[in-house]
Amino acid sequence: MILVTGGAGYIGSQCVKILTERGYRTVVFDNLSRGHREMVLSGEWVQGDLGDGDALAGAIRRYGVRAVVHFAALALVGESEERPHEYYMNNVRGGLHLLDAMLKTGVDRIVFSSSAAVYGEPAALPIEEGHPTRPTNVYGGTKLIFENILRQYARTYGIRFISLRYFNAAGADPEGAIGEDHAPETHLVPLVLDAAMGRRPEITIHGADYDTPDGTCIRDYVHVRDLAAAHVLALDRLEKGPCGEFYNLGSGSGFSVREVIRSAEKVTGLKVPVKEGRRRAGDPARLVASSRKIEKELGWKPVCSDLDTIMDTAWKWHRRRFEGK
Numbered sequence: 001m002i003l004v005t006g007g008a009g010y011i012g013s014q015c016v017k018i019l020t021e022r023g024y025r026t027v028v029f030d031n032l033s034r035g036h037r038e039m040v041l042s043g044e045w046v047q048g049d050l051g052d053g054d055a056l057a058g059a060i061r062r063y064g065v066r067a068v069v070h071f072a073a074l075a076l077v078g079e080s081e082e083r084p085h086e087y088y089m090n091n092v093r094g095g096l097h098l099l100d101a102m103l104k105t106g107v108d109r110i111v112f113s114s115s116a117a118v119y120g121e122p123a124a125l126p127i128e129e130g131h132p133t134r135p136t137n138v139y140g141g142t143k144l145i146f147e148n149i150l151r152q153y154a155r156t157y158g159i160r161f162i163s164l165r166y167f168n169a170a171g172a173d174p175e176g177a178i179g180e181d182h183a184p185e186t187h188l189v190p191l192v193l194d195a196a197m198g199r200r201p202e203i204t205i206h207g208a209d210y211d212t213p214d215g216t217c218i219r220d221y222v223h224v225r226d227l228a229a230a231h232v233l234a235l236d237r238l239e240k241g242p243c244g245e246f247y248n249l250g251s252g253s254g255f256s257v258r259e260v261i262r263s264a265e266k267v268t269g270l271k272v273p274v275k276e277g278r279r280r281a282g283d284p285a286r287l288v289a290s291s292r293k294i295e296k297e298l299g300w301k302p303v304c305s306d307l308d309t310i311m312d313t314a315w316k317w318h319r320r321r322f323e324g325k
């Protein structure tokens with residue numbers, strides 16, 4: 001039995017789906033502060049908060065949990081700068097409660113959802129795992145702190161962990177059952193689709209004067225299904241092989257904001273209204289991952305992370321969710 005914290009969220013719910021397909025049993029632990037109960041398509045369900053150590057230990061004992069996949073977190077960069085206290089309490093203190101519950105119940109395996117935000121400004125591209133970690137916002141800071149706690153708990157208490165540093169998760173379940181629904185939404189793909197279908201007046205390009213071929217920022221988008229699949233590989237590795245590792249998860253190819261908009265227009269057949277705005281502080285021109293390490297060591301291969309597949313699956317989901325089509 002696998003405990004999936006944050007399993008009612010965008011990536012966690014996709015992970016539950018793929019774990020079920022691969023024969024794992026799951027129990028989701030989520031407080032629904034940002035997630036949706038109906039996104040949890042299978043397995044057991046506990047509504048609870050990471051702040052409640054007894055509820056965590058209770059769920060682990062009741063369902064005979066053997067390993068944990070830890071998605072639950074607050075994950076908005078801007079919000080983290082405005083409300084740092086909440087981010088440290090939720091992402092760091094909440095994570096410590098989870099580790100304590102694991103130690104109390106004898107569970108020693110955990111896969112952690114980390115982020116490209118641990119790196120900060122890129123010093124070299126593509127970004128490899130050995131790149132310096134200098135987060136430029138509170139959110140990235142909380143992820144780095146928890147990675148360091150995991151390192152320490154591995155040394156002192158024998159916790160076996162793998163930390164997956166995601167770049168930009170995008171796309172939806174290829175079968176159309178689940179997908180992205182954040183409020184507020186800050187991710188480019190759903191924002192562009194909202195603009196295409198008139199749910200927002202336009203999409204703002206934050207800076208069109210970057211040193212990139214079309215002047216807009218380049219990011220590495222990885223399909224949520226490919227991301228979810230990596231967690232199954234990580235769980236398998238924790239059972240058998242060496243652990244205490246950090247892996248990037250990206251597609252290795254970057255797309256600019258304008259390329260994402262063009263792909264949305266192609267896939268939807270609709271015009272995306274665009275407004276050019278000023279650069280946002282702390283937005284690097286390019287962020288592209290090297291995922292060679294996880295490809296080599298765990299055999300991960302992105303299979304649906306090309307931009308048009310990302311857009312096509314996201315569009316099918318988006319229309320169903322927000323237009324009932």
Ligand SMILES: NC(=O)c1ccc[n+]([C@@H]2O[C@H](COP(=O)([O-])OP(=O)(O)OC[C@H]3O[C@@H](n4cnc5c(N)ncnc54)[C@H](O)[C@@H]3O)[C@@H](O)[C@H]2O)c1
Nearest residue numbers: 006008009010011031032033034035049050072073075169
């Ligand atoms: N979406 C991305 O592109 C991306 C990129 C890098 C890292 N990540 C990380 O991946 C994880 C999942 O991201 P997501 O996009 O699915 O986010 P999400 O907000 O959709 O899901 C997070 C889930 O955690 C739950 N949660 C939050 N705090 C909780 C608490 N204290 N107790 C119990 N449940 C709690 C929320 O209700 C939600 O269901 C996060 O840890 C995030 O930091 C996401």
